[in-house]
Amino acid sequence: MSFSPLINHLITALRCLPGVGPKSAQRMVFHLLERDREGGRQLSQILEEAISKVGRCEQCRTLCEEPICRLCNNPARDHSLLCVVETPADVMAVEHTGGYRGVYFVLMGHLSPLDGIGPEDLGVSLFRSRLARGEIREVILATNPTVEGEATAHYFAELIKEQEIRVTRIAHGVPFGGELEYIDGGTLARALLGRAPI
Amino acid sequence: MSFSPLINHLITALRCLPGVGPKSAQRMVFHLLERDREGGRQLSQILEEAISKVGRCEQCRTLCEEPICRLCNNPARDHSLLCVVETPADVMAVEHTGGYRGVYFVLMGHLSPLDGIGPEDLGVSLFRSRLARGEIREVILATNPTVEGEATAHYFAELIKEQEIRVTRIAHGVPFGGELEYIDGGTLARALLGRAPI
Numbered sequence: 001m002s003f004s005p006l007i008n009h010l011i012t013a014l015r016c017l018p019g020v021g022p023k024s025a026q027r028m029v030f031h032l033l034e035r036d037r038e039g040g041r042q043l044s045q046i047l048e049e050a051i052s053k054v055g056r057c058e059q060c061r062t063l064c065e066e067p068i069c070r071l072c073n074n075p076a077r078d079h080s081l082l083c084v085v086e087t088p089a090d091v092m093a094v095e096h097t098g099g100y101r102g103v104y105f106v107l108m109g110h111l112s113p114l115d116g117i118g119p120e121d122l123g124v125s126l127f128r129s130r131l132a133r134g135e136i137r138e139v140i141l142a143t144n145p146t147v148e149g150e151a152t153a154h155y156f157a158e159l160i161k162e163q164e165i166r167v168t169r170i171a172h173g174v175p176f177g178g179e180l181e182y183i184d185g186g187t188l189a190r191a192l193l194g195r196a197p198i
Numbered sequence: 199m200s201f202s203p204l205i206n207h208l209i210t211a212l213r214c215l216p217g218v219g220p221k222s223a224q225r226m227v228f229h230l231l232e233r234d235r236e237g238g239r240q241l242s243q244i245l246e247e248a249i250s251k252v253g254r255c256e257q258c259r260t261l262c263e264e265p266i267c268r269l270c271n272n273p274a275r276d277h278s279l280l281c282v283v284e285t286p287a288d289v290m291a292v293e294h295t296g297g298y299r300g301v302y303f304v305l306m307g308h309l310s311p312l313d314g315i316g317p318e319d320l321g322v323s324l325f326r327s328r329l330a331r332g333e334i335r336e337v338i339l340a341t342n343p344t345v346e347g348e349a350t351a352h353y354f355a356e357l358i359k360e361q362e363i364r365v366t367r368i369a370h371g372v373p374f375g376g377e378l379e380y381i382d383g384g385t386l387a388r389a390l391l392g393r394a395p396i
Contacts, residue, residue: 003286004262006248013244016237018229019222026287029248031216033261034306037249039214044245046211047230050204051238054231063231064202088201089224108232 007033059130061123062088062106071103078102080137082130084156086110086144094142102140105130110148111155119155127156131163138166145172205231257328259321260286260304269301276300278335280328282354284308284342292340300338303328308346309353317353325354329361336364343370 002008007029014025032040056062057069064070071077071091081102085091091104107122130136139160143149153169160167173191174183183191200206205227212223230238254260255267262268269275269289279300283289289302305320328334337358341347351367358365371389372381381389 003290004252004264004267006244006252006263007261007286009244010248013237013241016230016234016241017226019225024217027217028215030261030285030287032214032245033248033252036214039211040245040249043211043214044242044249046204046207047238047245048242050208050227050231051235051242054202054204063205063228065204066202069202087228088205089228092201 056108057106060104060106061108061126062091062104076101079135081140082136082138083140083142084127084153085142086149086152090142090144102138107143107152110143110146110152112148122152124159128159131160131165136165138168141167141169145170254306255304258302258304259306259324260289260302274299277333279338280334280336281338281340282325282351283340284347284350288340288342300336305341305350308341308344308350310346320350322357326357329358329363334363336366339365339367 003011010029011022011025014020014028015022020028050065053065054063055065055067057064057072058067059072060069062069062071066073078101082105083094083100083102084105084107085094086107086109088106091106094100094104105123105127109117109122111117111119111122131139139156141153141156143153157167157169171194172187173194174180174187180188201209208227209220209223212218212226213220218226248263251263252261253263253265255262255270256265257270258267260267260269264271276299280303281292281298281300282303282305283292284305284307286304289304292298292302303321303325307315307320309315309317309320329337337354339351339354341351355365355367369392370385371392372378372385378386
């Protein structure tokens with residue numbers, strides 16, 4: 001026994017969302033149908049619109065509905081400073097610091113040979129042609145401090161070293177507000193290695 | 199700073215789903231746009247279709263896209279036995295036991311004066327006219343064993359007592375597989391009161 005066909009279809013369709021299992025999908029369906037049909041209708045329309053229109057910025061590969069995103073199009077940004085990040089969410093994280101005025105290059109992932117994700121999937125050709133235009137003076141590699149992120153950063157660092165461009169990596173060290181006692185050994189070792197005069 | 203307008207709209211629209219906060223909405227958007235556009239498109243279509251077509255069964259008030267649901271329409275069911283439940287999910291729970299062959303009446307909620315939910319919102323007129331047809335011999339009140347569910351069950355029991363129909367309430371007691379040590383006092387007291395000869 002199960003619900004009526006359309007309700008079953010909707011429960012199945014909602015499970016394409018990450019983190020939504022059968023019970024939460026069922027809860028979502030009843031919430032939408034009993035309490036928020038207007039919200040559900042809007043969600044349906046905006047989802048369709050976003051899926052049809054959102055593509056990638058031709059310059060930085062981030063997700064956006066215009067050919068070139070608003071950050072790349074902003075003449076007030078420093079277009080000689082390029083920050084390489086893994087995802088659009090990382091762009092937001094760097095923007096929220098309020099201290100960065102350059103532009104971005106979004107890999108949309110990291111090198112992961114086991115998943116079949118190689119340099120081409122990260123837009124390495126676009127990245128090369130961007131460097132070849134000669135506008136960039138410094139590339140900041142801000143991939144995640146994970147094994148894959150480090151490997152990706154090294155790959156891009158090697159690429160850039162062929163040219164006369166400064167390459168930097170975001171600092172590793174103890175996070176602000178943390179207590180040494182609870183910080184893992186690897187991080188603490190990097191923090192000691194990277195010590196700076198005060 | 200934020201994402202492009204369409205992505206922001208989609209993040210906001212997803213938050214109409216219960217249990218979805220800003221971070222999980224963002225994660226859903228990137229998952230759909232980067233990895234599962236086909237799933238997102240299907241979700242959009244089925245959501246629109248379900249919201250337009252799903253209404254309530256004219257006999258039992260459950261959610262379904264036909265005028266009368268498949269359970270009410272099934273001549274093999276015992277139409278003289280009526281089980282009153284709070285939600286369509288409760289119908290499924292009773293169906294999954296495999297031991298019930300009667301039909302249902304779905305309140306779509308419970309009495310809750312503080313939220314302004316009175317008997318009319320639970321379809322009490324439809325329920326009365328259903329009883330008046332004279333087909334029902336027994337009504338099983340299977341509302342939740344909560345304060346509101348008990349109050350609702352008592353309200354409906356009073357309604358039915360005016361007529362010559364048997365009214366029963368599902369048994370309260372210790373759940374199967376539970377250990378007495380960990381069962382709350384209220385439940386154990388009810389289990390003792392409701393003891394039966396073996």
